[in-house]
Structure formats: C-alpha cells, structure tokens
Amino acid sequence: MSKLDKDSVLAKFTAAYEAANGKAPTIEAKGGWYSVDGGKNVRLAQLDEMADSMGSAPAKKPAKAAKAEKPAKAEKPAKAAKEEKPAAKPKAKAKPKAKKPASSFSVKDFYTQQIKEVNPGAKAPR
Numbered sequence: 001m002s003k004l005d006k007d008s009v010l011a012k013f014t015a016a017y018e019a020a021n022g023k024a025p026t027i028e029a030k031g032g033w034y035s036v037d038g039g040k041n042v043r044l045a046q047l048d049e050m051a052d053s054m055g056s057a058p059a060k061k062p063a064k065a066a067k068a069e070k071p072a073k074a075e076k077p078a079k080a081a082k083e084e085k086p087a088a089k090p091k092a093k094a095k096p097k098a099k100k101p102a103s104s105f106s107v108k109d110f111y112t113q114q115i116k117e118v119n120p121g122a123k124a125p126r
Contacts, residue, residue, distance in 0.1 A: 004044050010034075013047045016054035 010027060017025045017036070025036050033041040042050070112124040 004048060006044060009044055009048045009051070013051040013054075016051040020054045 013036075014025060014027070026038070028035040028038075030041075033043065034047055035041050036047075115122055115124065
C-alpha cells in the first residue's frame with residue numbers, strides 16, 4: 001500500500017466534490033478520520049477512492065434542475081389555478097400531559113438509612 005499525502009488527497013477530493021455537487025465540501029478532520037459535510041467518518045484512503053469515483057461520474061444534479069424548470073414554464077396559469085388544493089386545516093394542539101406528583105422517596109435517604117441499620121454508629125458518606 002502506498003503512502004497517501006493528506007494535502008494532495010484533500011485537494012483532489014475537494015475539486016471532485018465541487019465538480020459533482022457545485023459547492024465546496026466542509027471537511028472536518030479528527031484523529032485520522034475525516035467527516036465530509038457532517039456525514040459518516042471515513043479514512044483518507046476512502047476519500048481518495050471517493051474522489052476517483054466522483055471524477056469519473058458526470059454531474060447529474062444540474063441536469064435534473066434544468067428538467068424540473070421546463071415543466072413549470074410550460075404550464076398554463078388557468079390549469080395551475082384549477083389544480084390548487086385548499087389550505088390544510090391547522091392541527092389541534094396536543095393537550096399538555098398532567099405531571100405526576102413528586103415522589104417522597106429519595107435514594108440518598110434510603111441508602112443513608114440502610115448504612116445506619118447495618119452500622120449504628122456510622123456516619124453517612126459524603
């Protein structure tokens with residue numbers, strides 16, 4: 001296995017990520033693990049593999065955005081008005097749960113009593 005240069009791998013991954021997603025990634029490094037955009041932590045070798053796979057795959061997101069815009073422009077205003085749904089009714093607020101009465105039982109007091117029963121002259125621990 002060859003040694004990977006951290007700076008060159010991160011630069012390569014950043015360039016591939018920007019080409020694929022159109023924005024710069026936020027990479028957090030901690031103890032040899034790297035988290036990309038708050039996702040799963042991966043090793044440097046996995047970042048290198050991801051950069052290779054992103055570089056070979058064409059960017060699909062901009063093409064999808066262009067397709068989504070075409071139908072919106074083609075619709076007629078009258079047709080869009082007929083398809084509108086009435087506004088949803090607001091949901092009823094949930095009733096607050098009744099609080100249970102506070103118990104008079106205390107673990108600290110129970111433990112203190114237990115120690116005093118076993119050793120009558122003992123003091124309670126701090």
